[in-house]
Amino acid sequence: MKPIGILALQGDVEKHYKMIEKLGVRAIKARTPEDISSISALVIPGGESTTMGKLLDRFGILAPLREKIQQGFPVYGTCAGAILLAKNIENSEQLRIGTMDITVSRNAYGRQIESFETEITSPFFGDEAMTAVFIRAPIITAVKSHVEVLLSYENKAILVRQNNMLAGTFHPELTSDNRIHKYFVEHVVLKVKA
Amino acid sequence: MSEQSWTERQKSTFRSKIGLAEMLKGGVIMDVTTAEQAEIAEKAGAVAVMALERVPADIRVQGGVARMSDPQKIKEIQSAVSIPVMAKCRIGHFVEAQILEALGVDFIDESEVLTPADDLYHVDKHVFKVPFVCGCRDLGEALRRIGEGAAMIRTKGEAGSGNIIEAVRHMRTVIDGIRRLTVLSKEQLMSEAKNLGAPYELVLEVASTGKLPVPNFSAGGVATPADAALMLQLGAQAVFVGSGIFKSEDPFPRAKAIVEAAANYDKPEILAEISTGLGEPMAGLDLNKLDDKQRMALRGW
Numbered sequence: 001m002k003p004i005g006i007l008a009l010q011g012d013v014e015k016h017y018k019m020i021e022k023l024g025v026r027a028i029k030a031r032t033p034e035d036i037s038s039i040s041a042l043v044i045p046g047g048e049s050t051t052m053g054k055l056l057d058r059f060g061i062l063a064p065l066r067e068k069i070q071q072g073f074p075v076y077g078t079c080a081g082a083i084l085l086a087k088n089i090e091n092s093e094q095l096r097i098g099t100m101d102i103t104v105s106r107n108a109y110g111r112q113i114e115s116f117e118t119e120i121t122s123p124f125f126g127d128e129a130m131t132a133v134f135i136r137a138p139i140i141t142a143v144k145s146h147v148e149v150l151l152s153y154e155n156k157a158i159l160v161r162q163n164n165m166l167a168g169t170f171h172p173e174l175t176s177d178n179r180i181h182k183y184f185v186e187h188v189v190l191k192v193k194a
Numbered sequence: 195m196s197e198q199s200w201t202e203r204q205k206s207t208f209r210s211k212i213g214l215a216e217m218l219k220g221g222v223i224m225d226v227t228t229a230e231q232a233e234i235a236e237k238a239g240a241v242a243v244m245a246l247e248r249v250p251a252d253i254r255v256q257g258g259v260a261r262m263s264d265p266q267k268i269k270e271i272q273s274a275v276s277i278p279v280m281a282k283c284r285i286g287h288f289v290e291a292q293i294l295e296a297l298g299v300d301f302i303d304e305s306e307v308l309t310p311a312d313d314l315y316h317v318d319k320h321v322f323k324v325p326f327v328c329g330c331r332d333l334g335e336a337l338r339r340i341g342e343g344a345a346m347i348r349t350k351g352e353a354g355s356g357n358i359i360e361a362v363r364h365m366r367t368v369i370d371g372i373r374r375l376t377v378l379s380k381e382q383l384m385s386e387a388k389n390l391g392a393p394y395e396l397v398l399e400v401a402s403t404g405k406l407p408v409p410n411f412s413a414g415g416v417a418t419p420a421d422a423a424l425m426l427q428l429g430a431q432a433v434f435v436g437s438g439i440f441k442s443e444d445p446f447p448r449a450k451a452i453v454e455a456a457a458n459y460d461k462p463e464i465l466a467e468i469s470t471g472l473g474e475p476m477a478g479l480d481l482n483k484l485d486d487k488q489r490m491a492l493r494g495w
Contacts, residue, residue, distance in 0.1 A: 009457045010220040010241060031457065046217045048241040048277055055239065055457050080217070092276070106276060112300035113323045115210040116203035123197050132200075135213040136278065136300070153200050174213050 004189065005030030005039035009055040011047020011080060015173035019181040033060055041074035041189040043181075044081030046135065046171050049106070052080055053095035062095065069099045074164045074192050076184045082167035083138050090141065100165050101144035102157075108139035124150050124159075125179045132158065132170040140169060164192040211325035211345035214278065214300065215409040218242055218346075218432050222422065222453050223411075225249050225436040228267070229274035235439070238449035242278040242300070244434065245271045250307045250354025250414075250490065251437035251476065260308040262290040268297050280327070285494050286312025295324045301346070303327045304339075306493035307353045307436070316494065319343030329413065331364045331491055333371025334390035337400070340408055341393040347406060349430070350491040351414020354437045356478030358415040358424065360491055365412055365428045375401040414491065417442070417475040419455030419468055426459035443473035 006016045008029035020027035020043065030036055042065070044052070056062040069075050069085075077085045084096050088103035109115070115136055119129040132153065140157040143149060151159035151168075159168040159180065166188050172180040221241030226232040232243045245268045253260045262283050272279050278300035283290035285304055290311075294302050304317050306329050319326040320343035328339035329350035336347045349368055351361030371390070375397060378386055387397040399407055412430035416422050417438040425433050433456060439449045451468045458464040486492055 008220070012216040012219060014219070015216060047219070048217065048221060050236065050277060051221055051239045051241050051453065055454065058454060059457075111298040112214050112278065112325065113206060113295065113298060115214065116205045117207055117210060118203055119201040121199045133209060133213055135210060135217055152198060171213060174209060174216065 001025070002038060002040040003028045004185070005035060005042045007042055007044045007052070010051050011045035012171070012173060013045050016043045016045050019173050019178050022178055023182055023185055025185055033064055036061060036065055036068070044075065044077040044084055045173070046079035046081065049080035049083040050094050053084060057095050062097065066097050066099060069097060069165065072164045072192055074189045076166040076188065078168050078171055078173065079135065079137055082140070082169055085165055085167050100162050100167055101147055102140050102160060102167065103142040104138040105141050106138050107136050109134060109137055112136055118153065120151065120153060122151055125183070130172070130177055130179065131175045133174045134170050137169045161188070164188060206323035208345065212408055214325060215346040218278070219409060220456060221432050222456050223280065223432065223434045224439055224449060225434070226271060226440070229270040231440055232271045232275045234446050235449060236275045236277050238446055239453035240277060240449065241432070242280055243271065243275060244303060245279055245281045245299070249437040249440060251356070251441050253307065254354045254488070262287070262294065262308070265293065265297055268299065272298070282308055283317070284308040285310040286315050286317060288317045291317050291322060295322055299324060301325050301327055305329065306350060306490045310493050316342055327411070329494060330368065332367045334392045335495070336368055336406060337390065337392035337396045340396060340406070344408065346409050346411060348411040348413040348434055351412065352481055353414045353490045355415050355481060356417040356438060356476040357481055358417070358421045359481060361412055361415040361425060362428065364491070365425060365430055368410065369429050372400055372404060372406065376404045416452070417478065419451045419465060422452045422455045423459040423465055426456060432456070437476055441476035448472050448475070
């Protein structure tokens with residue numbers, strides 16, 4: 001299998017890189033159109049979505065990446081990554097990939113002092129609770145019916161999947177729990193035809 | 195998902211504080227004094243803005259006591275942009291810090307750029323909900339600030355100088371200090387902690403991991419895309435740009451170019467392209483002509 005790319009324009013790239021490597025899958029930091037064509041899937045890290053959107057556009061990655069994702073290329077976006085994947089971003093005209101039928105509201109829990117962690121228990125990832133870290137996180141405020149809600153918190157979707165696209169509003173990469181990355185590799189990357 | 199459950203929110207954990215610093219990596223944080231400048235910074239691709247009353251170059255020229263910004267200015271900047279807004283408090287001025295926290299700023303910079311309020315003690319940062327960034331010139335200073343609760347460290351450089359030499363010196367000094375710890379034997383580490391004036395537990399941690407426990411950014415003197423790329427190649431994980439943008443001839447293209455340089459810091463062909471035709475950078479200072487009293491980096495300990 002070709003390596004999995006971590007979009008490395010800005011954000012917590014290193015944390016995702018380590019998560020993927022820990023699963024025994026080769027990872028590379030992807031920054032150019034050439035990098036994007038040499039990977040089997042892409043992780044879009046947390047960071048500043050407006051910055052990443054501009055850099056994607058400026059360096060000619062945005063349009064080809066969007067097309068690739070529309071054709072089934074596996075992608076997992078966390079926080080800023082989820083915002084970039086969303087078709088609708090409330091009160092924002094910012095540049096985006098915009099391939100997922102979800103609506104997000106940015107910084108929806110409030111400013112940094114409202115950032116938080118919580119322990120989530122769900123049959124989705126087995127018996128053991130998972131620590132979910134939310135940093136100036138967005139809220140997924142609406143999903144189309146063909147988008148699968150995998151995890152929720154306070155009755156709002158926090159991890160959603162639409163075929164080859166996985167989006168989460170929290171940061172598993174800030175913990176040592178790699179179950180979400182494992183799900184991405186095993187159930188999205190390996191199941192979707194490359 | 196009816197069988198799903200969750201616990202109460204735990205806010206302001208050290209992980210959530212460092213988490214925001216992690217999200218800013220690879221980015222550029224820009225000093226702004228007005229909402230208009232903040233909008234320019236956001237449009238150029240800044241990952242955050244630092245709200246302050248005067249940029250360091252002006253503080254240097256105008257003199258007087260430099261304090262926390264007027265809350266009105268901070269509020270205007272907060273409502274103008276969607277990216278994180280940071281603000282500076284004076285070293286040791288925990289009430290300015292309390293006010294900044296009450297205003298909901300996303301990060302507080304306990305900064306040597308402002309006039310220190312206490313010549314003995316820095317702010318106890320653990321008691322705050324908001325994360326702090328602090329400046330340092332060497333590893334000992336970095337670890338003292340982390341010991342007090344800083345969730346991000348930035349090397350000081352010499353603010354408002356437009357001269358990168360101090361930023362380079364401080365980054366190299368911190369990285370040399372880290373490298374040295376990784377090769378010392380266990381029995382040498384207590385003496386080294388004493389020499390550094392740093393908490394022993396943090397010395398042990400750095401010796402075993404080979405890196406600081408929090409993100410390490412660079413500040414003080416960045417004026418060009420090449421300066422930003424230099425600091426990132428030397429090991430900084432993001433850069434603060436103070437006077438370098440809004441004291442230059444044409445701020446927007448320069449701000450945008452510095453953001454692009456941060457994303458391509460190790461790609462000289464791209465750096466060559468984005469460094470072209472940016473107009474005049476800010477006028478710089480020859481630091482050999484500054485005496486110690488004029489050096490902001492010497493504030494804090």
